[in-house]
Amino acid sequence: xxxxxxxxxxxxxxxxxxxxxxxxxxxxxxxxxxxxxxxxxxxxxxxxxxxxxxxxxxxxxxxxxxxxxxxxxxxxxxxxxxxxxxxxxxxxxxxxxxxxxxxxxxxxxxxxx
Amino acid sequence: xxxxxxxxxxxxxxxxxxxxxxxxxxxxxxxxxxxxxxxxxxxxxxxxxxxxxxxxxxxxxxxxxxxxxxxxxxxxxxxxxxxxxxxxxxxxxxxxxxxxxxxxxxxxx
Numbered sequence: 001x002x003x004x005x006x007x008x009x010x011x012x013x014x015x016x017x018x019x020x021x022x023x024x025x026x027x028x029x030x031x032x033x034x035x036x037x038x039x040x041x042x043x044x045x046x047x048x049x050x051x052x053x054x055x056x057x058x059x060x061x062x063x064x065x066x067x068x069x070x071x072x073x074x075x076x077x078x079x080x081x082x083x084x085x086x087x088x089x090x091x092x093x094x095x096x097x098x099x100x101x102x103x104x105x106x107x108x109x110x111x112x113x
Numbered sequence: 114x115x116x117x118x119x120x121x122x123x124x125x126x127x128x129x130x131x132x133x134x135x136x137x138x139x140x141x142x143x144x145x146x147x148x149x150x151x152x153x154x155x156x157x158x159x160x161x162x163x164x165x166x167x168x169x170x171x172x173x174x175x176x177x178x179x180x181x182x183x184x185x186x187x188x189x190x191x192x193x194x195x196x197x198x199x200x201x202x203x204x205x206x207x208x209x210x211x212x213x214x215x216x217x218x219x220x221x222x
Binding site: 004035042044045092100101102103105 | 153154155201205211212214215
């Protein structure tokens with residue numbers, strides 16, 4: 001069974017631009033969560049989507065948004081990029097909302113210059 | 114807010130040695146999980162614990178959910194070079210997760 005895939009793997013953007021990251025969960029998994037990982041803050045929860053609806057949200061500004069499609073694939077968008085948004089963005093899938101066994105993708109490394 | 118503390122922050126061990134690391138909090142959690150992350154990759158789930166006092170093994174790995182529900186430990190027996198990486202604990206409150214800062218493990222041949 002294929003794992004979680006994330007595209008692109010690497011991305012370089014400049015301040016003020018926006019970016020969209022994509023995540024395809026494991027087949028049959030309906031919940032997708034997004035995390036930001038930085039050396040200083042570690043792994044921080046962004047939001048969780050289940051059945052195309054955002055179910056939970058972490059403590060991030062409104063510039064961070066996401067959506068989920070009917071096939072469970074998810075996208076995350078960051079608008080008006082700031083230098084501090086440089087991070088590894090990880091997507092994790094699980095069978096259902098509130099299922100704690102999450103399986104992570106390899107991440108998208110975003111660098112903002 | 115909820116916060117997890119992991120110790121040690123980093124450790125260097127000889128191949129073949131046993132390893133022990135733990136994760137503590139001042140808050141009570143319902144689920145504890147342990148992940149391992151290799152450079153350039155996402156975390157991989159190692160063990161999930163759902164009941165206070167639960168002891169679970171996965172090969173050479175053993176983890177326990179503390180009786181107080183405020184801590185968990187992970188043991189690795191007979192370490193091998195591929196055990197190198199960062200080990201994260203995670204715990205759930207409500208339907209969100211919080212992750213610890215990680216323990217960086219280095220295995221010397």
